[in-house]
Amino acid sequence: METDTTGFIKTKKNRSLMWFLVPITVYLLFFFLYPVIYDIYISFFDYRLGSQAQFVGFGNYRAMLNDSQYMGSLITTMVFVVAAVVAELVLGMIIALLLNNEHPLMQGIRTIILIPTVFTPLVAGLVWKALYHPDLGMYTYYLRKIGLDIGRGLTVERSSALFSVILVDVWEWTPLMVIVILAGLKSLPKDPYEAAMLDGASRLQIFFRITLPLLRPTLVVALLIRTLDALKIFDIIWAITGGGPGTTTTVANLRIYEVGMQHLKIGYAAALSNVLLVFGVIAGVFFVQSLYKGKEA
Amino acid sequence: MAVAGYTNGTKYTLWTLRTLVVICLVIFFMLPVVWILTTSLAQRIAMFKLPPQLFSKPTWKNFSYIFTQMPVLTWTLNSLIISLGTMVLSLIIGVPAGYAFSRVNFTGKRLLLIVILLTRALPTIVIVLPFRVIMQSIGVLGTRFAVVLIDTVYNAAFTFWLMSGIFESIPEDLEEAARIDGCTPIQAFLLVAVPLSKPGLVTSALFAFIFSWNDFLFALTLTSPDTATLPLGMLSTYGVLQQGWTYMAAMGVVAIIPVVTLSLFLQRYYVSGLTFGGVK
Numbered sequence: 001m002e003t004d005t006t007g008f009i010k011t012k013k014n015r016s017l018m019w020f021l022v023p024i025t026v027y028l029l030f031f032f033l034y035p036v037i038y039d040i041y042i043s044f045f046d047y048r049l050g051s052q053a054q055f056v057g058f059g060n061y062r063a064m065l066n067d068s069q070y071m072g073s074l075i076t077t078m079v080f081v082v083a084a085v086v087a088e089l090v091l092g093m094i095i096a097l098l099l100n101n102e103h104p105l106m107q108g109i110r111t112i113i114l115i116p117t118v119f120t121p122l123v124a125g126l127v128w129k130a131l132y133h134p135d136l137g138m139y140t141y142y143l144r145k146i147g148l149d150i151g152r153g154l155t156v157e158r159s160s161a162l163f164s165v166i167l168v169d170v171w172e173w174t175p176l177m178v179i180v181i182l183a184g185l186k187s188l189p190k191d192p193y194e195a196a197m198l199d200g201a202s203r204l205q206i207f208f209r210i211t212l213p214l215l216r217p218t219l220v221v222a223l224l225i226r227t228l229d230a231l232k233i234f235d236i237i238w239a240i241t242g243g244g245p246g247t248t249t250t251v252a253n254l255r256i257y258e259v260g261m262q263h264l265k266i267g268y269a270a271a272l273s274n275v276l277l278v279f280g281v282i283a284g285v286f287f288v289q290s291l292y293k294g295k296e297a
Numbered sequence: 298m299a300v301a302g303y304t305n306g307t308k309y310t311l312w313t314l315r316t317l318v319v320i321c322l323v324i325f326f327m328l329p330v331v332w333i334l335t336t337s338l339a340q341r342i343a344m345f346k347l348p349p350q351l352f353s354k355p356t357w358k359n360f361s362y363i364f365t366q367m368p369v370l371t372w373t374l375n376s377l378i379i380s381l382g383t384m385v386l387s388l389i390i391g392v393p394a395g396y397a398f399s400r401v402n403f404t405g406k407r408l409l410l411i412v413i414l415l416t417r418a419l420p421t422i423v424i425v426l427p428f429r430v431i432m433q434s435i436g437v438l439g440t441r442f443a444v445v446l447i448d449t450v451y452n453a454a455f456t457f458w459l460m461s462g463i464f465e466s467i468p469e470d471l472e473e474a475a476r477i478d479g480c481t482p483i484q485a486f487l488l489v490a491v492p493l494s495k496p497g498l499v500t501s502a503l504f505a506f507i508f509s510w511n512d513f514l515f516a517l518t519l520t521s522p523d524t525a526t527l528p529l530g531m532l533s534t535y536g537v538l539q540q541g542w543t544y545m546a547a548m549g550v551v552a553i554i555p556v557v558t559l560s561l562f563l564q565r566y567y568v569s570g571l572t573f574g575g576v577k
Contacts, residue, residue, distance in 0.1 A: 014397075014400050014401045014482065015401070016482050016483075017396070017397040017400055017401050017482055017486075018397060018401060018403065019397075020393035020394055020396060020397035020486075021394050021397050021398065021409070023389070023390045023393070023394065024390045024391060024394040024413075024453055024454075024457055025394075025409070027390055027449070027450075027453060028412065028413070028416065028450070028453075028454070031428070031431075031446060031447070031449075031450045032412075032415075032416055032419070032424070032450050033412075034427070034431070035423070035424045035426075035427035035428055035431070036419070036423065036424075036427075038427040038430070039423055039424075039426070039427055042427070094318075095322060098315060098318065098319055098322075099319075109319065109323060111561060111564060112323075112326075112327065113322075113323070113326050113327075114560065114561070114564065115326070115327075115330050115557055115561075116326055116329070116330070117560075118507055118511075118553070118556045118557055118559075118560045119329075119330075119511075119553055119556075119557070120510065120511045120513075120527070120528055120549075120552045120553055120556065121511055121513065122511075122513045122528040122531060122532065123333070123528070123531065123549040123552050123553055124329070126531065126532075126545055126549065127329045127332060127333050127546075127549065128329060130332075130336075130542050130545070130546075131328075131329065131332060136344065136345065136347070136349065137349070138328075138332070138349040138351070141347060141348055141349050142348075145348075171325065171326065171329065174326075175326065225417070228417050228418050229417075231418075231420060232420050232421045232422075234421065234422075234513070234514050235513045235514065235528075238513075239532070252420070253420060253421065253422050256420070256422045257422055257514075260422065260425075260426050261425075261518060266426055269422075269426060270423075270426060270427075273420050273422050273423035273426075274423070276420040276422075276423070277418070277419060277420055277423050280415075280418030280419060280420060281415065281418050283418065284414055284415065284417070284418040288411070288414065
């Protein structure tokens with residue numbers, strides 16, 4: 001599109017449209033780039049709200065390396081992101097394939113299954129907190145009833161707390177995955193399927209050789225959005241476990257919130273969040289790269 | 298897809314299995330939804346019974362309690378103003394930018410796209426601290442406007458991304474034709490491209506509204522008691538009323554009904570909008 005002669009003419013003619021990009025650029029410079037730069041700047045200071053900032057160079061970053069609580073929260077975040085996103089992808093794919101037909105019942109299910117995704121996350125957290133309640137929760141009661149040993153309760157035991165918050169994330173976001181994959185399935189070309197059918201390919205072969213590669217761009221976008229959002233998980237965990245028991249569900253965002261908003265150590269919190277930002281950027285670049293790779297192939 | 302070579306028995310087993318899986322999944326996804334609806338209508342005492350009861354004698358008491366004893370109306374109004382504000386501002390900033398992006402080639406295009414994608418990669422907490430400082434210095438900390446401004450940072454970028462994909466999928470010929478008829482580029486955009494991108498516009502607007510309506514962290518760090526939103530109100534209630542699940546559920550229903558209704562109502566647009574913007 002960019003390389004032919006008409007492309008050149010088009011570019012000239014449309015130059016006036018560049019003004020349309022001014023508001024978003026100014027806005028993001030002021031409210032996005034400035035905060036990021038401020039964050040980087042302040043991370044070199046020992047700055048607590050209400051006191052004078054002191055330059056400490058890389059002191060905050062060095063302190064971070066010895067901060068076992070933050071390092072632990074980074075690991076928790078990684079476990080959370082990988083487990084939740086993989087579960088959402090696999091489950092989303094299975095459900096999308098199950099629902100991929102035009103039976104009215106399936107259409108009905110498709111409509112209602114989207115509800116968790118638009119649920120206010122804090123409300124979702126509080127509802128699940130009640131369902132998980134160690135004494136009166138419905139899930140607790142029936143899990144015990146079928147003979148599962150859940151100790152004092154799913155969210156109270158160290159062994160199951162992280163799993164139980166991951167499950168809520170899976171509940172909230174799998175439907176989005178389903179919808180995106182379903183829409184992707186609908187837009188697939190028919191020809192490769194007919195050819196494969198003629199060749200007598202099995203269902204599994206068709207899925208792995210045709211459906212999956214063709215769905216790649218859709219899946220990459222879905223994975224990108226989910227991964228970036230999962231890195232930022234806050235509401236659900238805040239509501240259900242508050243990061244406990246102990247620090248078993250303290251994800252990075254929660255820890256940074258404690259440091260910055262409760263202990264008011266702004267400089268240190270900025271250093272911690274910059275490290276988290278690096279993870280986000282790496283994930284973002286990784287997915288965008290693989291998206292472009294898929295496009296060129 | 299034809300299931301060649303399977304006997305009737307296998308087919309039947311497969312069908313049963315499939316139905317069972319679907320039923321389990323529907324229960325998993327719908328139970329919390331049903332729980333909040335029935336709990337919002339339940340007597341307080343029903344919450345302490347074992348086995349837990351999903352359905353009990355319904356009452357409106359919880360709703361009348363939260364509306365008369367708590368500032369739920371104020372919270373709802375704050376949520377509504379903030380969400381609508383974010384929606385309008387995101388569209389104003391994001392839609393024209395998305396259009397220009399899909400129609401003009403310029404140096405630094407990739408860079409702009411990456412910067413905009415970064416807003417999504419940015420941990421929310423990173424932006425909140427400096428944002429608080431900025432808002433304080435321009436004297437709007439604690440106002441609804443401050444929350445609109447920060448919600449829009451995340452949203453305008455998303456709107457931009459979604460809309461540039463949508464406009465990309467609309468052939469340029471129609472705008473060319475309009476230009477030949479004497480339209481300015483801006484008229485061609487407003488009169489031709491914008492009406493054609495309706496599913497994308499609806500999707501963008503809906504997302505902006507939902508995102509802002511559901512936000513908790515930004516509201517938590519930037520509002521004052523007068524400008525608190527529904528999620529914040531809910532949290533304060535939950536803390537005070539220990540086992541006050543019925544009130545919490547009633548308030549939760551108030552918090553989710555608008556977004557759930559809106560999204561079910563607009564689902565057709567929403568789904569097609571998602572694919573256009575997502576894949577391209």
